[in-house]
Amino acid sequence: MSSPRSPRIWQLKDIRYRLLGVECNKCNKRFLGKRLVCPSCGSRDLKIVELSRTGKIYSYTVVHTPPRGRENYGPYIIAIIELDDGARATGEVVDVDPSEVEIGMKVEMVFRRIGEEDRAGIIYYGYKFRPIL
Amino acid sequence: MSDLRNDPLIGISGYGVYMPVYRIKIEDIAKAWGDDPDTIKNGLLVYEITVKGRDEDQITVAVEAARNALKRAPEVDPKGIGAVYIGSESKPYAVKPSSTVVAAALGLELGVRGADYEFACKGGSEGIISIIAQVKAGMIKYGLAIGADCSQSWPGDVLEYTASSGGAAFIIGVKNNDSVAYFEGTYSVMSDTADFWRRDGVEFPRHTGRFTGKPAYFDHIIKAAEGLMNELNLKPSDFNYIVPHQPNGKFPIRVAKMLGFKIEQVEPGLVTPWTGNFYSGSALTGLCKALDNAEPGERILVVTFGSGAGADAFSIVVQDAIKRKRDLAPKVEDLINKRKVYVDYGVYARLWNKIKV
Numbered sequence: 394m395s396s397p398r399s400p401r402i403w404q405l406k407d408i409r410y411r412l413l414g415v416e417c418n419k420c421n422k423r424f425l426g427k428r429l430v431c432p433s434c435g436s437r438d439l440k441i442v443e444l445s446r447t448g449k450i451y452s453y454t455v456v457h458t459p460p461r462g463r464e465n466y467g468p469y470i471i472a473i474i475e476l477d478d479g480a481r482a483t484g485e486v487v488d489v490d491p492s493e494v495e496i497g498m499k500v501e502m503v504f505r506r507i508g509e510e511d512r513a514g515i516i517y518y519g520y521k522f523r524p525i526l
Numbered sequence: 527m528s529d530l531r532n533d534p535l536i537g538i539s540g541y542g543v544y545m546p547v548y549r550i551k552i553e554d555i556a557k558a559w560g561d562d563p564d565t566i567k568n569g570l571l572v573y574e575i576t577v578k579g580r581d582e583d584q585i586t587v588a589v590e591a592a593r594n595a596l597k598r599a600p601e602v603d604p605k606g607i608g609a610v611y612i613g614s615e616s617k618p619y620a621v622k623p624s625s626t627v628v629a630a631a632l633g634l635e636l637g638v639r640g641a642d643y644e645f646a647c648k649g650g651s652e653g654i655i656s657i658i659a660q661v662k663a664g665m666i667k668y669g670l671a672i673g674a675d676c677s678q679s680w681p682g683d684v685l686e687y688t689a690s691s692g693g694a695a696f697i698i699g700v701k702n703n704d705s706v707a708y709f710e711g712t713y714s715v716m717s718d719t720a721d722f723w724r725r726d727g728v729e730f731p732r733h734t735g736r737f738t739g740k741p742a743y744f745d746h747i748i749k750a751a752e753g754l755m756n757e758l759n760l761k762p763s764d765f766n767y768i769v770p771h772q773p774n775g776k777f778p779i780r781v782a783k784m785l786g787f788k789i790e791q792v793e794p795g796l797v798t799p800w801t802g803n804f805y806s807g808s809a810l811t812g813l814c815k816a817l818d819n820a821e822p823g824e825r826i827l828v829v830t831f832g833s834g835a836g837a838d839a840f841s842i843v844v845q846d847a848i849k850r851k852r853d854l855a856p857k858v859e860d861l862i863n864k865r866k867v868y869v870d871y872g873v874y875a876r877l878w879n880k881i882k883v
Contacts, residue, residue: 407630410630411633465876466580485581488546488547490867503590504586505582505586506582506586516583516585516619518631524865526861
């Protein structure tokens with residue numbers, strides 16, 4: 394038995410565990426994930442940074458019909474979060490009823506399970522967001 | 527026994543707690559099983575318990591508690607943390623360390639060692655003792671010790687009324703002006719007393735009912751507490767607080783009285799009546815609640831207990847830094863009261879994956 398997704402999960406862990414991103418030394422904009430070229434100005438002069446762990450909901454949707462493997466999770470909220478440093482991250486918003494979520498709601502990063510391979514496989518961990526306490 | 531009153535003194539630089547927002551009331555569990563809720567509440571002195579979210583486990587609880595501990599230790603560069611130990615009896619992996627995930631989530635990978643401790647409800651305090659020893663020996667500058675559990679219980683078992691989810695974390699280093707408290711000593715006892723266990727591959731633990739009381743919980747906690755007080759030449763009146771392990775609300779009050787403490791000394795560190803039993807995080811969360819309200823110079827007796835069985839006692843003295851650090855992260859009472867979402871037994875069973883389809 395092998396665990397074919399383990400290498401991919403391993404590659405993503407800094408981004409998913411710590412909201413690692415890049416900051417452009419030319420235009421100062423920040424983006425989630427590791428990149429070689431600035432999506433805003435095209436500069437290749439980027440540095441790796443930890444992004445802000447707080448922000449607000451830029452937009453969201455509620456998933457009432459989860460895909461296979463997430464049947465036990467619905468309904469759940471997927472949102473684009475505008476972080477305090479200007480970067481944006483797409484992720485789940487938890488610990489709040491879908492009827493209470495709204496655009497502009499202040500949220501903070503929280504470390505949660507984001508999936509699993511199967512019952513015997515590896516567990517995926519990473520960032521989600523919740524309303525600030 | 528370890529008398530820790532010689533240089534270098536070992537201090538707590540930061541502490542943090544995490545518990546899920548979900549709660550279930552004793553009435554809702556009792557309704558599902560046809561029990562009388564008042565009998566349960568009066569018998570256990572527990573009113574509601576935390577329930578893990580569907581995406582939470584011992585690792586996620588540990589990470590959140592550790593991040594709150596780091597918030598209270600802004601002077602600590604996380605890269606100076608040389609060891610991470612997690613005590614738990616609900617590891618999501620049977621084979622694969624939880625400590626590696628927690629360390630990676632905190633950005634610690636180089637120059638750090640770690641392991642998962644299991645000793646029923648006192649694995650967390652075993653981690654604290656390991657960190658104290660390594661700091662005192664000069665092997666590491668700082669260490670992170672965590673007690674975290676998403677406690678398991680058979681559907682319909684009396685454990686369902688208390689087994690809950692949460693944890694506490696401590697950053698420990700040489701005592702300085704940034705320490706919120708320091709350790710005076712520790713004393714441990716251990717015996718082969720099978721009061722509670724879970725066999726390999728079995729989903730839920732089994733226990734021995736009343737046998738978990740006198741020969742296990744009470745005997746070990748009393749021996750550890752008395753052993754520590756004897757060695758340090760301290761008596762109950764020398765302590766402002768006693769925080770024993772809290773499998774329910776009644777046992778810690780009863781054991782405190784048996785040791786000669788007053789109710790006023792045990793109440794400030796009580797959490798289980800409103801949270802349930804965090805197992806490895808139980809007494810340690812109680813310690814954090816006491817620290818949230820303690821004054822510099824006050825002394826705390828903490829006694830963890832792990833079934834199987836053993837107990838670790840610590841004498842801890844609060845320092846001035848508590849005043850400027852306690853508000854840097856959520857306090858225990860804030861986590862208990864500020865935001866909670868009540869669920870019924872059906873949702874509780876779904877969140878715990880107790881419904882097999």
